[in-house]
Amino acid sequence: MCAEPLLAVLIGPGGVGKGTLARRLTEVDRRLWLSRSWTTRPRRGTETGDEYEFVDRATFERAIANHEFLEWAQFQGNLYGTPIPRTTGGADVLLEIEVQGAEQVRRQYHDAVVFLIVPPSIDHLEHRLRERGDTDEHVDRRLASTPDELRVGGALASYVIVNDDVERATAEILSILEKLRRERRSLA
Numbered sequence: 001m002c003a004e005p006l007l008a009v010l011i012g013p014g015g016v017g018k019g020t021l022a023r024r025l026t027e028v029d030r031r032l033w034l035s036r037s038w039t040t041r042p043r044r045g046t047e048t049g050d051e052y053e054f055v056d057r058a059t060f061e062r063a064i065a066n067h068e069f070l071e072w073a074q075f076q077g078n079l080y081g082t083p084i085p086r087t088t089g090g091a092d093v094l095l096e097i098e099v100q101g102a103e104q105v106r107r108q109y110h111d112a113v114v115f116l117i118v119p120p121s122i123d124h125l126e127h128r129l130r131e132r133g134d135t136d137e138h139v140d141r142r143l144a145s146t147p148d149e150l151r152v153g154g155a156l157a158s159y160v161i162v163n164d165d166v167e168r169a170t171a172e173i174l175s176i177l178e179k180l181r182r183e184r185r186s187l188a
């Protein structure tokens, strides 16, 4: 059991910087493998296309029917899902998902480590959301769902990380993962 890879999950409200943090974590720590999600959401103008596997709803629904997802959820009208990792080469797995998906992961993997990423302030979050080029309506919907995401996320989280600075938050998460790896090794 203890030799199994760690499963680390980043959750937190939209605009909090989970994506940037996830990418930075895998750049700094080569033992982390970042899962690439599927979504039916249209690509944003600011995205390159690597962020997700962008698919249509019929393709996504076929994958659900074929049990191809570790978890999936509908979030603000779009479907998002984590394909079952085929191979991670022994690396620890990192997911960056919303809270309904994290609840599913927790039910299947009780020892998944869930990090709730929170903004230094709500003003900061609003600024980040508006910067991404989403419509005002979309930003307002995301902000309206923030209290719920924080409440449900807080109940699920193993650790709460304030994303006041990407490098600092990355270092904090990596030091927790390192501690957990040491604990696993000593139990093995």
Ligand code: 5GP
Pocket: 012, 013, 014, 018, 037, 038, 041, 071, 072, 073, 075, 080, 081, 082, 083, 096, 097, 098, 099, 100, 101, 102
């Ligand atoms: P966005 O549309 O802003 O890229 O993502 C919306 C939300 O969906 C974010 O909270 C993001 O973390 C989450 N998300 C991204 N990929 C997945 C996934 O595979 N599964 C679930 N459940 N949520 C995801």
